[in-house]
Amino acid sequence: MDDHVRGSVLVVDDEPTIAEVVARYLERAGYETRIAADGVAAIDAAISARPDLVVLDLMLPGIDGLEVMRRLREQDRGTPVILLTAKGEESDRVIGLRLGADDYVVKPFSPAELVARVDAVLRRVDTSPAHETPIEFDDMTINPAARRVVVRRFPLLRRRRNRIARPARKRRSADRGHHHRLDELCQAAGGREHVR
Numbered sequence: 001m002d003d004h005v006r007g008s009v010l011v012v013d014d015e016p017t018i019a020e021v022v023a024r025y026l027e028r029a030g031y032e033t034r035i036a037a038d039g040v041a042a043i044d045a046a047i048s049a050r051p052d053l054v055v056l057d058l059m060l061p062g063i064d065g066l067e068v069m070r071r072l073r074e075q076d077r078g079t080p081v082i083l084l085t086a087k088g089e090e091s092d093r094v095i096g097l098r099l100g101a102d103d104y105v106v107k108p109f110s111p112a113e114l115v116a117r118v119d120a121v122l123r124r125v126d127t128s129p130a131h132e133t134p135i136e137f138d139d140m141t142i143n144p145a146a147r148r149v150v151v152r153r154f155p156l157l158r159r160r161r162n163r164i165a166r167p168a169r170k171r172r173s174a175d176r177g178h179h180h181r182l183d184e185l186c187q188a189a190g191g192r193e194h195v196r
Contacts (some may be wrong), residue, residue, distance in 0.1 A: 006030040007052035007122055012068065013084065016062050018107075022055060022084070025111040026118065039063025043071055051174040052125075053118055058085040058096070066099055073100050080121045084109065089143060 011032045013019040016037070023033040034051070036042040039060045046054065054072065058065035069081050080102040085092070088106035096104050102121050105114055134143040139152045149156040 005032045008032045008034070008040065008049070009118060010034050010036060010045055010051035010054045011147050012036045012039075012054060012060065012065070013057040014038060015057075018057075018084075021111055022114060026055075029115045029119070031118070039065070039068045042068050046072055046079070047075060051079060051081065053080045053122055055082050055114070055118070056101075058083055058087055058092075069096075069100055071191050080124070080125050082114070082117060082121060084114065141175070 006029070009023075009026050011019050011022045011026070011033055012035075013022070014037050019035045019037070023035055025045075026033050034049075036045045039062050042054070042056070043063070047049075054063045054069075056069060060068065063071075065085065069083075074077060077100075079097045081100065082103040082105060083101045084105045084107065084181065085096075086107045088130075093104045093106075094177065103117050105117060123189055132143050141150045143149075184185075188192075
């Protein structure tokens with residue numbers, strides 16, 4: 001086990017034995033854990049102290065896991081979620097992943113494998129403050145955490161994948177509907193070496 005805390009994980013499961021086993025394995029791996037037994041408690045816990053990751057059961061009393069995940073995503077889109085559930089049908093997995101889960105583990109499960117999946121998801125998610133700090137140069141500000149770009153105080157509206165619309169303001173008729181690729185914006189800002 002590491003001597004330092006590797007991150008915080010909110011474990012949400014209405015079965016106390018499962019929640020305690022998951023928490024114990026995560027703590028042995030160096031994670032700080034909190035447990036919530038229902039959807040309302042999960043939302044309250046996540047709002048009171050943002051976890052680095054949520055392990056979330058789908059079948060919870062009151063508010064189900066998908067609704068919990070939807071509400072968590074409204075509050076903070078960056079917190080990864082691993083669904084841990086007895087619902088193992090392909091359609092359930094697809095729905096969970098499409099609604100924003102980062103991984104999906106079916107019960108019964110190996111606690112050691114779940115810890116490995118937590119490690120893997122958190123490796124992919126860089127929560128360092130340097131990556132959340134807006135990048136500013138000339139008249140452009142890029143906020144990676146909010147996924148927002150502002151040019152000359154006007155936000156760019158995302159229209160299509162890998163394309164960003166012109167600023168949302170009055171446009172000349174010749175500019176209407178024109179989209180810029182991110183690399184075009186970077187080139188206009190002085191080249192890619194300025195965007196790091």
